[in-house]
Amino acid sequence: MAFLPKFDSAGLVTCVTTDAVSGDVLMVAHMNDEALRKTIATGEAWYFSRSRNALWRKGESSGQTQRVVEMRTDCDQDAVWLRVEQRGAACHTGRHSCFYRKVEMAGEGGARLVFVDADRLFDPAAVYRK
Template sequence: MNEPSPNSTDSASQPFTPKFDAAGLIPAIVQDASSGEVLMFAWMNREAFELTASTRLAHYYSRSRGKLWKKGETSGHTQEVESLRIDCDQDVLLLRVKQHGAACHTGYRSCFYREIVAIDNSVPILHVCEKEKFFDPAEVYNLRQS
């Protein structure tokens, strides 16, 4: 291992110059601040980032619905932002959050509840790794007939 060399770009404080893509979006990885579990992945536009930063509650931009959304606005499963990081190229965000309820709309705590297996000599399949759902999406999103 080599000793690091002095480098002017490595000073304690550096300018924040986030790079939004051609569609005005930046990817955001969301991690549970206490367990380290990766909970979800989403996109932010500048407005979503600014709302997230100012309210400390995660906001994203839905590409499919074409609009800003506050995480948990329907389910109540909000994300309190404990820290915001950005990567070396300033084109990806990492949010460390306190997740209320569950992150995934399926009811699982994390969106990454399935592992890809049997990938060497056969067609890959997915195995559900999580033991149980945290909530019932039919109930939370009012999909049930009453």
């Protein structure tokens, strides 16, 4: 059975990346054909940045790389699930996961954010300065 990813009009599939140990969702990102190929070939996570319009090896600036334990695809092959060993933190804010806040009801149909994990594993200002 061939892997035939169904790219959207921008040439991308959605990628969900989880921590292979804890199961936590670390991040949601996108991959183009080249990012998929490089991820499969190297066993390291590569993505495509929509804001920078560029291929991107996870951790190339921060050192916070992701080793792929397993890659899956969904029923219609327009999404990919990576289970990874995360080195350090996945989030550019320095948190282990990008999903470090939960959404809680706040009356009148509103909602507020509450920190689940505020700890920073690195200092973004130090890591990303050029």
